[in-house]
Amino acid sequence: MLTGSRGISLILAIAIAVLVMAFLSLIPSSTSAALWGTLILSFSISYLLISITLEFLVYREIGNIYNLLEKIQKKDLSEIQDKSLRSSLSPLRKINTVINSYALARQREIETLQKNAEFRREFIADISHELKTPIFATQGYIHTLLDGAIDDKQVRMKFLKKAAKSLDSLDHLVQDLLTLNQMESGVIKFSFTEFDLKDLIQEVIEELEHKASKREVTIKLEAExxxxxxxxxxxxxxxxxxxxLIFNAVKYNHNGGEVIVGIKSSKNQIQVDxxxxxQxxxxxxxxRIFERFYRVEKSRSKEKGGTGLGLAIVKHILEGHKSKISVSSTVGKGSIFSFQLPLEKEKKVQEKEPTEAKA
Structure with missing residues (x-):
């Protein structure tokens, strides 16, 4: 059957040629040679034009659409390319481009869902591991006491203190998870006030000096x-x-190490290093260090404590201040964590002396 582009072109070309020849035959001065020449010429031109139009503007684009639909049906979107809508003689080209864009959008959604699913699996595994450690430790201490160790006062106090410490770790983990979740969902609001960043860092250093002294780590503040x-x-x-940041610098430092907190101010920014x-x-x-529960050395980090959420919380807090945390590190030499905050200019208030009341 003549259903292809060439068959349809042949039928239409013959019809056009016969129609043109019929009109010319009505003219008395038309010769048979002229009629046959017109027939051949009109047939050839019509066939070429119709064939090209059907092949390149219709059939080829329909074929592309079918191929694209087959790939979408088979979920084989790897070879699909992003094509922007552009002017074309064929409206089918635009349909093809729209379907192509739709397929790419669905592919991106599938990739996002796959990443989210992988993240959920990792998160469940991580949170299960983090919860299991303090829970199992507390269970062990409590069951040991119930099995008879509670009668020994010295053992009883020792195990109760360890159980309490494990429960404190569990409480810190839950609190950090709640804080992180509230920050990501936008529940926690920020209360912006003016304060001296140097004084704040000095308070932090004074708070951590006792822990640092246990490992003979010195903390220095460098500011103008x-x-x-x-x-x-x-x-x-x-x-x-x-x-x-300062606590991590102390915790992951070597015994007798040094932590330097530097503050620098430029025209509009304050940088803290x-x-x-x-190590x-x-x-x-x-x-990956700003991901939840990610630890560089899981065994050593577990021994040193912590929930594994501190840097993730730091990242979200700074993002809430339209800033970001950056890090540079060299294995065996140390690390530098940096962030910036806006610098508020000193407000100079000129107080006017009160004028004496005129008598």
Missing amino acids: PGKNYTTLADRQKIYRVCQN VKDDG GIPPEDLK
């Missing part, structure tokens, strides 16, 4: 004396950022 470091931010949350000379972070781990 008399310099203005006033910023506009949420003081409580920035306190937590500094507390977490927390530098340690500890450093391998390059392959740098991109």
Whole structure:
């Protein structure tokens, strides 16, 4: 059957040629040679034009659409390319482009869902592991006491203290999870006030000096004396950022190491650098250290405590301040964590002396 582009072109070309020849035959002066010449010429031109039009503007585009639909049906979207809508003689080309864009959008959604599913699996595995450790430890201490150790006062107090410590770790983990979830969902609001960032960091250092002294780690604050470091931010949350960064610098430092907290101010920004000379972070781990529960060395980190959520919370707090945390590290030499906050200019208030009342 003549259902292809060539068959349809042949039928239409013959019809056009016969119709043109019929009109010319009505003219008395038309010769048979002229009629046959017109027939052949009109047939040839019509056939070529119709064939090209059907082949390139209709059949080829329909074929492309069918191929694309087959790929979508088979979920084989790897070879689909992103094509923007552009002007074309064939409306089918635009339909093909729209379907192509739709397929790419669905592919991106599928990839996002797959990533989210993988993230959920990892998160469930991580949270199960983090919850299991303090729960099992507490169960062990309690069951040991119930099995008879409770009669020994010295053992009883020792095990109760360890159980309480495990429960405290569990409470910190739950609190950090709630905080992180509230930040991601936007429930926690930021209260911006002006304060001196240098004074805040000094408070953090004084709080952590006792823990640092146990490992003979010194914490130094480097700032320009008399310099203005006033910023506009949420003081409580920035306190937590500094507390977490300095605490990590102490915790992952070597015994007798040094932590340097530097504050620098430019025209509109204050930069805080927390530098340690500890073990450093391998390059392959740098991109993941701000993920939930991610630890560079899981065994050593577990021994040193912590929930594994501190840096994730730091990241979200700074994002809430339209800032970001950056890190550079060299294995065996140490790491530098940096962030920036806006610098508030000193407000000079000129007080006018009260004028004496005229008698």
